[in-house]
Amino acid sequence: MRNRSSQPAKRPKTVTRITKLRRFLFDLSEEFLDSPQPRRLPPPAAGGSRVPECGARPPMSGSKLRIALAQINTVVGDFGGNEKRILDALKRATQLGADLVAFPELTVTGYPPEDLLLRHSFVERSERLVRALAPQVKGVTAVVGFPERRNGKLYNAAAILCDGEVATTYQKIHLP
Structure with a gap:
């Protein structure tokens, strides 16, 4: 697809975002399918809760959502x-x-x-x-x-x- 100046048209940002989202979801589904057991929350700390703080980010390396x-x-x-x-x-x-x-x-x-x-x-x-x-x-x-x-x-x-x-x-x- 070319525009009037004979230069290649830029891909709309939404297409790029959709492509990135599809890749992310594919990667996520691959990880999910490879997981034999559901992820469980860690045991509670002494006197504490095992529920992570809302909005807290778990470490990304090796963790699954x-x-x-x-x-x-x-x-x-x-x-x-x-x-x-x-x-x-x-x-x-x-x-x-x-x-x-x-x-x-x-x-x-x-x-x-x-x-x-x-x-x-x-x-x-x-x-x-x-x-x-x-x-x-x-x-x-x-x-x-x-x-x-x-x-x-x-x-x-x-x-x-x-x-x-x-x-x-x-x-x-x-x-x-």
Whole structure:
């Protein structure tokens, strides 16, 4: 592909990022497949916790990160049922040695919530549920999708739950 100046066109940065991500995921999957046993957290120090500090980086040489993809079947508006599904998936992933559990977008509310997002009470309830889930997340990090209202704007967000708290949230801003 050439541009008007007869020079080779530069590859867009997104293509380069995607290629790097694919290589990373391939390398990660190769390591995962080579691992006969799930990675376990180290035993607790005297009087301490075996759970690493949220956001702490383990040494990269020789360490592995086990990621669980929790493709759960949520129901739109069924907050109690969705909470149970989330907790069941977290329990199973933790038992299997996952370090990170990733849930789909809008997991808390079910997908697609459509016009229910126009109700402030619906969004507030989903935000309360995320805060209620956080204390139950121990020994693993979870990424849970939910709608979030911030500064009067509604976002499709993801909460990072770690060590019993909401460590941070991320708002999706580039929608197709």
